[in-house]
Amino acid sequence: MGIYERKQREKKQRREEILNAARKVFSHKGFNTATIEEIALEAELSPGTLYLYFKNKEELHTTLSIEILKYLADEIQKVNSQDISVEDKVEKFYDVFIDLYDYDSDILINLFHLQSGETLHNISDDVLEQIKIYSTMAHGAIIDVVKEGIAQGIFIDEHPAALADILWASYAGIVLWVDSKRFLNNQKDFVKPTLKTAFKIISKGLRKE
Missing domain, CATH: 1.10.357.10 (Tetracycline Repressor, domain 2)
Incomplete structure (x- = not known):
């Protein structure tokens, strides 16, 4: 597997990790109360990294x-x-x-x-x-x-x-x-x-x- 393919796979995996974390936080706190910071913490990422994947x-x-x-x-x-x-x-x-x-x-x-x-x-x-x-x-x-x-x-x-x-x-x-x-x-x-x-x-x- 080349460098580009590996990076794409890693990017896809991280995106799924963010979505899984978001699902947990939204389910627990609701959309209005949940924050990007809490989702980032659940995903063990920085808030800035989340913004690379979602607007x-x-x-x-x-x-x-x-x-x-x-x-x-x-x-x-x-x-x-x-x-x-x-x-x-x-x-x-x-x-x-x-x-x-x-x-x-x-x-x-x-x-x-x-x-x-x-x-x-x-x-x-x-x-x-x-x-x-x-x-x-x-x-x-x-x-x-x-x-x-x-x-x-x-x-x-x-x-x-x-x-x-x-x-x-x-x-x-x-x-x-x-x-x-x-x-x-x-x-x-x-x-x-x-x-x-x-x-x-x-x-x-x-x-x-």
């Missing part, structure tokens, strides 16, 4: 959100490629969404905030481009399933992108709104049962009478 705290947190978004896009595409009915595919979307929430609900919530907040203005063009790529992949895979259902005469004949938006927006809205109830009662998980009910309603609403 700011927002970009670091956004990069963790991109990992979840990429996973979501991959899993939805896997569902789309299965030889099962469109109704079963929509039901499997529920499983994917629940798995995503279980993996890291805090990062997932940040992802939803990203898509409607000002943070997108504070990140680099490269990170923004990654968000666009994986968002398009995930959304496109959902649209493909909806199109399939419409073509088969199973789903209502409405614009596929609009129907996909309703499914995605329902997921995001429920997670953001119902998760906020943890401030009132942190002993109960409201998100999963509410999502299950929502998917029953959405699945029923997609079908032709």
Whole structure:
């Protein structure tokens, strides 16, 4: 292995170490309270070194959100490629969404905030481009399933992108709104049962009478 290849490998490894440290600190302290200095300490690096890899705290947190978004896009595409009915595919979307929430609900919530907040203005063009790529992949895979259902005469004949938006927006809205109830009662998980009910309603609403 040459010098350049070794340096690239070391750079990639250090970047992963920073992300792992950031995940721990964000999970423990939350985004607003966590600092670059604390993340650097967890990663056993200087704050200046972190800035060589990430523009700011927002970009670091956004990069963790991109990992979840990429996973979501991959899993939805896997569902789309299965030889099962469109109704079963929509039901499997529920499983994917629940798995995503279980993996890291805090990062997932940040992802939803990203898509409607000002943070997108504070990140680099490269990170923004990654968000666009994986968002398009995930959304496109959902649209493909909806199109399939419409073509088969199973789903209502409405614009596929609009129907996909309703499914995605329902997921995001429920997670953001119902998760906020943890401030009132942190002993109960409201998100999963509410999502299950929502998917029953959405699945029923997609079908032709």
